[in-house]
Amino acid sequence: MKKRVLSILLAAALLCSPVLASGSHAVTAEFDSALGSVALETDKGVAGDNIYFTVTPSAMYTPENPKITTASGSAVQCYASGSENGVYKYYFSMPDDAVTVTVSFAGPFDDVAASDWFSKEVLRAYSAGLMTGTGERLFSPNAPATRAMLVTILHRLAGSPEAEGGGFSDVSESAYYAAAVAWASKNGVVEGYEDGSFRPDQPITREQLAAVLYRYAMSRGVDVTASGDLAAYADAGSVSSWAADAMRWATGAGVLSGTANGLEPQGTATRAQAAAMLVRFTDLVG
DSSP: OOHHHHHHHHHHHHHHHHHHHHOEEEEEOOTTTTTEEEEEEESSSTOOEEEEEEEETTTTTTTTEEEEETTTSSSOOEEEEEEEEEEEEEEOOOOOSEEEOOOOOSOOOOOOOOSSSSSSHHHHHHHHSSSOOBBBBBTTTTSSSSSHHHHHHHHHHHOOOOOOOOOTTOOOOOOOTHHHHHHHTTTSOOOOTSSSOOOOOOOOOOHHHHHHHHHHHHHTOOOOOOOOOOOSSSGGGGGGGHHHHHHHHHHHHTTTTBBBBOTTTBBOOHHHHHHHHHHHHHHHHH
């Protein structure tokens, strides 16, 4: 009789105790640590518990809605509970199963993935105000960099000093880049063409970009004695004679790196390549 009563009491205890009936289950988090971090309040929970966690994105990133998934594949509702000082707070009700919290992060541009070789440089150029997007959440990394774009960036880098004139037949005084072109021309950073034009919308080549940065560095009194060995590149013979010194400096100083095809001096510089070179250049000149 005593054994029977004890068995009944034990069964009742098991039914009334969620810890004993269900036990605790693991809570894990998956995220890209290069883009942010996730801090779980606990690494296990019992069915019905509220599980809290915080998400801290890296600079220029924001967290997307976290996904909570059970070991059996079911989705669990996640709730946002506010943010403070760049830290986002969330919670969910623990199911009777192990769960994984998956957090993804979004940067300011939909066409710049964290895995792209240029992502860090693009975000740095954007954060520093050197470059802007081309549309809503677009950077257009593979679009060509233009002459007007480059002088505008360097003008900002110089502190946007006032300048007048320029004297180019195709640069209107009302153009957004007019002051930048005038400043760059006055300081010998850029030159026009023999027909008196500047050709602001013309894509800039990789050697032209190197040459402009080289002249700007000299105008700032920056040491330009670094000299790379152009002969190390299969297409060194494609470098224009007028750009040779600039290309030697750019490769030697680490501002310009080769591609799988070599230096590609005559190739059009993309916005992503321009961002990378500009960030390396600003690291160099301070």
